[in-house]
Amino acid sequence: MKILLTGASGMLASDVVPKLKSLKHKVIATDLKPRLKDIMKLDVREIKDVEALVVKNKPEYIFHLAAETNVDLCEQEPDHAYKTNTIGTENIALVCQKYDIPLLYISTAGVFWGDKKEPYNEFDIPRPANVYGHSKLQGEVIVQRLLSKYFIVRAGWMVGGWEIDKKFVYKMVTQIKEGKKELRVVSDKFGSSTFTCDFAENLMNVINTNRYGLYHMTNKGTGSRYDIALKVVEFMGLNGKVKVTPIDSSQFPLPAPRANSEMMQNYKLDLLGINNMPHWHDSLKKYIEKNKNKK
Numbered sequence: 001m002k003i004l005l006t007g008a009s010g011m012l013a014s015d016v017v018p019k020l021k022s023l024k025h026k027v028i029a030t031d032l033k034p035r036l037k038d039i040m041k042l043d044v045r046e047i048k049d050v051e052a053l054v055v056k057n058k059p060e061y062i063f064h065l066a067a068e069t070n071v072d073l074c075e076q077e078p079d080h081a082y083k084t085n086t087i088g089t090e091n092i093a094l095v096c097q098k099y100d101i102p103l104l105y106i107s108t109a110g111v112f113w114g115d116k117k118e119p120y121n122e123f124d125i126p127r128p129a130n131v132y133g134h135s136k137l138q139g140e141v142i143v144q145r146l147l148s149k150y151f152i153v154r155a156g157w158m159v160g161g162w163e164i165d166k167k168f169v170y171k172m173v174t175q176i177k178e179g180k181k182e183l184r185v186v187s188d189k190f191g192s193s194t195f196t197c198d199f200a201e202n203l204m205n206v207i208n209t210n211r212y213g214l215y216h217m218t219n220k221g222t223g224s225r226y227d228i229a230l231k232v233v234e235f236m237g238l239n240g241k242v243k244v245t246p247i248d249s250s251q252f253p254l255p256a257p258r259a260n261s262e263m264m265q266n267y268k269l270d271l272l273g274i275n276n277m278p279h280w281h282d283s284l285k286k287y288i289e290k291n292k293n294k295k
Contacts, residue, residue: 002025003059003063004028004062005027006031006044006092007064008031008035009032009039011161011167012199013029014161015199023204028053040053044091061101061102061104063104067136075131075132076255081131081132085138086138089139089143093142093147096150097146102147103143104153107136107153107155108132108136108154109156109216110132111126114258114259121216133259155194155199156264159287163294168228173232176236182243185244186247186248190261190262191261191264192218192222192262192280195219195280198277198278205274205276206269209272217266217269218264218277219279219280220280231285235285236288
């Protein structure tokens with residue numbers, strides 16, 4: 001299958017693209033800021049550019065991974081957030097509609113308010129807590145309105161890519177490697193991790209069902225940032241050498257409000273018997289052990 005993929009320079013694509021290629025799919029990789037020489041430049045905010053690339057390459061599927069995922073930047077620059085995450089997605093969806101191309105759109109746990117005690121499933125009503133969540137949710141609404149052949153897959157707290165990872169786990173590892181003996185970590189925000197390698201491994205199992213619709217795909221288990229930091233220290237073999245201190249999120253103010261819970265359940269995958277995502281403990285251990293000695 002020939003797949004046009006946006007956001008090819010990002011964390012998720014760093015595992016999705018190699019997996020697709022290993023399955024003998026042809027990938028037309030694109031990004032606003034190409035990181036590798038085989039990635040073509042594409043600004044999804046320009047519909048003419050999107051359509052021109054589709055007409056030229058005639059993909060059988062579009063995987064839309066491109067997004068502005070910096071939550072605080074989205075809050076500070078909402079025009080940028082909506083133009084990238086909402087209008088950019090609308091551009092992709094309109095081109096898919098015009099040329100009858102199925103679409104995969106990657107969304108986020110950030111569409112939920114965070115007041116539910118149990119993990120959110122696909123049948124819970126979304127209500128975002130910040131601009132980032134709103135911009136991604138409106139992308140979902142547009143895809144559902146314009147298309148009948150689509151997958152919307154919500155991921156959780158993303159982990160992967162190592163050297164291109166700007167997220168929590170890599171930041172913790174970096175601080176430890178720099179010699180920090182105490183990590184002060186928020187303990188009152190909870191979520192579900194999504195390891196990019198596991199997501200990539202399970203993605204085509206979902207796509208190949210042709211059961212179009214909305215899905216959650218996170219690793220099994222939930223936890224706080226504090227819980228994750230404890231495991232990072234453990235898996236780096238530094239228990240007793242690096243202290244992890246829980247703090248309240250009020251001690252760590254950020255421009256964008258965060259939901260108290262971004263915990264998600266892969267409920268539809270469970271019902272269909274295709275929830276092959278491992279527990280986050282197991283995946284974090286593999287991720288740390290594989291990468292911890294890299295510079």
